[in-house]
Amino acid sequence: MPSAAPVLVQPLRLAGPGDRRLVTGPLTALHGWSSTRALEGGTRFTSPCRTAALSMDGDDGSPVAWTVHGYTRPGAEPLWRASFSSGTPAEIVAAFTTALAADLSARHRVGLHRSGTPASVLADRGWRPSDHSPKGFxxxxxxDGWALYRHRLGHQPHEDEVARLVQPTWSILAGSPHQPSWYAEFTIGTPFHPLTRAAAAFSDPEPVLRCADEVPARHLARVTVLRRPSDRSTRQPGPVEASRLHLPPSRPAPAARRR
Incomplete structure (x- = not known):
């Protein structure tokens, strides 16, 4: 089989970065976010209400990192930050950004729905508390032991978290817990519905489409290649098609679960 042949890989969190259009397509084609080239490089996507912005850092030939900032009003200092390091699967970033964009669009029309908590979604999929959590987390x-969801205990000023002066309130890490292949951080104030959708994608057991040479070498012993897809399933998604993410339905969280 050629090295670049398309395959179906699971789990998603170890499958490699994937197609960045899964992130950018829904924002521009469905939700009306504008895109501009940033002075420092990369591309910036801004919501129509100008209270959220996504920065895409990286060229076509290099891995992409993503950062989302939320604002109380246009021109204000950032209220919260969500960042995804290079190597984060696009499906996980898209789960967050698409939920955020949909919630911003619906804010003035209907009450926003609730979808449980990241901890409850993960617990339902067999994720268990670690016996080796660092102090304060x-x-x-x-x-499989190759990913974790981390909740920092205690309070820190939100501006210190946004500025990366202290550890974020929530983070997800994939790969070895001591040397993750990629990570995502979410500061206090991050909208909980998009965060929960990102956790759902992070733990999704369904396979995803990748070229065989996209899977990181260090993950090859940890992933399963199910089969070679048909020609129809290997067609590259368009901007609207890219928004059709596989995520479990939203549902209320048990009251006793930890966030």
């Missing part, structure tokens, strides 16, 4: 570990 609560970790949930994936069944």
């Amino acid at each position: 609560h970790d949930q570990l994936a069944p």
